[in-house]
Amino acid sequence: MNNLEQEITKKITTIIDVNHLDVLIISDIYNIQYATNIKIPCAHAQSDLRMFALLKKNNNPIVVVPKCWENFVKESNHNVDVFAYSLQHDQLASAIKMVFKKCSSAKRFGSDDELISIKISEMIKKEIAALGSEHIACADDIMGARSTKTKTEIKHLKSIAMKTDHAINGYYHHLIADRSKSSMSISENLRIHSLERDIYLEGYNACSRGVIGNSISNIWSYAPKFGFAASDFTEIGDTIIADAMNNENGYWSNSTRIAIMSEEMSDEQEIAYRHLVELRKILCNSLRVGLRCCEVYQDVVEKATNLGIEIIDGHALGFNVGVSPMEGPFLSLGDQTILKKNMILILDGLVKYKSLFYRSRDTVLLDIDEVKVINDYKSWEEPYFALNTI
């Protein structure tokens, strides 16, 4: 086992011990990746094909997959025992049957079935009941484990966060204010500059996007082409908001940065960007290990309001990142989760100024007495400024 697998195995073992489990059945795709290091990028979209992991103390994980994914999974991790169900019978029923065949003697079953569909959750509970065994809900335990990062996870998350900031800058350096760019071209180039830095090839949500000019009046402009954007062209002085979500070693970055198509900002842009910088400072000053997410949220909202910063009502000011690009806890009014050392959070700086939305997302690592920004390839005290011309 490599370092990451050892670290995560230790955490999973703790969950098994604390709950006195004979077996832990994991059904959520992200949890499976977390626990076994096995990732099928299309699994979220091809949900008729189901994968399950069974974890027992001091045993290799067992992974149950459809036949078509069998070899890929075997190649992904040689320390798991892979069992594939064939095309002969109903796929979900076959998968569930195989799962319970592998753990039929267990008396206490842990499960993260709260995170998956009602249908599958009920099937799992029914099988456990049929065995006369006990069902222990473990979704919160696993999400809790995921929320604080291990040493290797921190290394991976730091790497991908910085690479993504580097990639955004790498693209931004091509910007020349008097040479118009389409939002589509920005979107494509953000992705290409990411891939040039050895990030992993991903489809789906790994589409980057650039939103420009007055189109930033919508947070998700260009529907339904969110990833590609449309043929919207920059003019001199425009704001560009670039989003990039990248994956490396199974861990995600989730970043947003602003460029200005000029060597200086307009008065409006100055104010809006200053609000973003102030919001970041307030957030970093408010985040403390031991506080609840909702306390941080309330504190930040109050301070931002006092400074005349318009933030979005009810919008979470941050969230966790890891094997998925967005996960709890959330810096929101309702989330009571206590912040802990080694959480890695995306600070979702989003402000409204004169009907436009400005966004900059920082990635921070929480330590006992420090909040460290880990995606600062450059200082974001100011946005990226394009040269006026060359």
Place this chain on the structure above:
Amino acid sequence: MSKMNDILLSSAEKQTLTEKIENKMKSNGYDALLVFGSSNITYLSCGIVFPYLDQKVVQPVALYICYKTGKRIIVCTNDLADIPKQLNWNGEVVIYNLNEQTPEASIAEVLKNYISSKVAIDENYMTAAQIKALKKSISGLVTVSGDQVFDDLKLLKTDAEIRLLEIACRMGDRGFISALNHSEGAALDALSYPLWEYAERFRVHVGEYGGSCVGNMVVVQGKDCKELYARCEPRAVLNETGFVRLEYSLHNSGYWITGSRTVYLGQTNEQAERAWKNNQTLKNIALKNLRTGVKSSEVYNAVKRSSEELNIPFWEGIDLGHGVGTREREAPFLAPYDDTLITEGMVIVLGVYTYGNDKELICNKDVYVVTNDEPRLLNWYKNWDDLYILYGTSARHG
């Protein structure tokens, strides 16, 4: 405007689909529906697409429609609230704030103001945590599974849905041809061409030709081509003479297709050409059996029988095809486990994985709409009957 550039459902087309859905729901005794699945939201709202719901990059979204009161509501967080408007949604948008411990509890607290009667839900998508939160917030909530009705509705496409899927096919083929055009100058060239760039060129061009998003993207060459998927190493380049396969999915305004295209890198040979011909032979047998009234499983079984008779082995690890629509894999599945009758109006992606000389998996998928006559090809943009040869050197002309 060319009909192939008309990438959204028109008002009239939405109306037709809306009526189809409403009639089906009412005939099954359902007065209201509440769904959380991305595919169901797009389908039942007739074209509203949210970004990356399946990957959970945004907070949950719910669609509630009550046929008794005429209420049509999308419930989402503030950041997503402008999307329905951009896509001409004619119902209400209700924003929920993250005021509760979880997003599931937060959205449930808002939904309780609207849901009063029995409601059909998508148990195949809605999470157990979500239904728990809904039951806690809405006293006396009565739910029934609407999955079968939703799936039955999606099986047969309207003309407009077929149109959107046909456009998606063209986007995919144009994207793939562009990837070939960009790489064939440099394939096997000393300067090399990254594997990721081959896939990325596909994605970029799908976007340029109007596509909404690319999903699955896997490119395999050499020994990796023996597997359905393999990890694309960041520094890997096109450098192994032999088969190269791209697996992909993409959508046009919420309507997804999947694809698989295999080409040959370098000068081909007799064995490769024969392997390709064998692939086409089995695919054509599948196509010949794709007829109304035939069971989906029988299409698979017919190929299996022919495979044995003709001594052309095929990979039996995956179905030979499946429906496409607001999800990239839908019923029917051309596999032993599915006895759904093939019916006019189904849109099915079809492809057989056969073997190259070194056991590489070769596949060439196309999308068809089932008619009462022969299936109509929707991937008509380029004929792929002959093995495509990828080779050349580049003058680096851009």
